[in-house]
Amino acid sequence: MVRRFSLEPKKHPSQARARETYAAIVNGAARVLEKKGYAALTTNHVARQAGVGIASLYEYFPNKESVVAAVVGQTVDEIVAELESSLASLIGKRARDTTVREWISAMFLAVDKRRLLLTVLLGEVPFLHRVPEMIELRGKLLLLSARGHAVGAERPGETREALTYLLATMVSNAITEAVLRPPPHLTRAELEAALSDFVLRAIASP
Numbered sequence: 001m002v003r004r005f006s007l008e009p010k011k012h013p014s015q016a017r018a019r020e021t022y023a024a025i026v027n028g029a030a031r032v033l034e035k036k037g038y039a040a041l042t043t044n045h046v047a048r049q050a051g052v053g054i055a056s057l058y059e060y061f062p063n064k065e066s067v068v069a070a071v072v073g074q075t076v077d078e079i080v081a082e083l084e085s086s087l088a089s090l091i092g093k094r095a096r097d098t099t100v101r102e103w104i105s106a107m108f109l110a111v112d113k114r115r116l117l118l119t120v121l122l123g124e125v126p127f128l129h130r131v132p133e134m135i136e137l138r139g140k141l142l143l144l145s146a147r148g149h150a151v152g153a154e155r156p157g158e159t160r161e162a163l164t165y166l167l168a169t170m171v172s173n174a175i176t177e178a179v180l181r182p183p184p185h186l187t188r189a190e191l192e193a194a195l196s197d198f199v200l201r202a203i204a205s206p
Helices: 016-036 043-050 054-060 064-090 096-112 115-124 132-149 157-180 188-204
Strands: none
Touching: 016 043, 016 054, 016 064, 016 115, 043 054, 043 064, 064 096, 064 115, 064 132, 096 115, 096 157, 096 188, 115 157, 132 157, 157 188
16 A cells, blocks of 8 residues: 655744744754665654654654655755855856856855755655655746856747756756766866856857
8 A cells, every 4th residue: 555645744833933943853854864864764863853852843744754845845945045146146247158157166066065965865755856846946947047147048039948948957967966976087176167168058059
């Protein structure tokens, strides 16, 4: 029999102290995932790591899957927020080639900061692509890419949209792969430079 479970929390906190407890649970779950992996994680592990009673955890989350889904959502939101902030600081202040190179470097950094956690989330969580934030991630990356690169501004709209989609998809996948499973014979600087050159050539091609 297939076990059915909810990925939604029971409730979202509204008071400051409740928000602190909720955040402690989610952050505690992230640390347990890094140390033990998804299969070994239990709600008791999470409660101990968070410094809260198990009853407090179950006040907000019905099961371990919903706690992990909250970790996924928080991680995606943090990465997107960092990329948005980085992009805002670059647009209009530098030439496009410099903007692309620095933004790709920022993407590498955002993934690298969470390397251990992302290795577990991407490799072990069976319901990863059911989490709403993961479903919405591709669209957010597309919007950021369109803003940041002015991709193919001289092309017809359909071609420009397709190129933006392909670049956003390939770049995000390439960075994730390069950080989580880096090729031993290439340095991070070499990978960043090669990916930046690829994007710039794609943008410049007629």
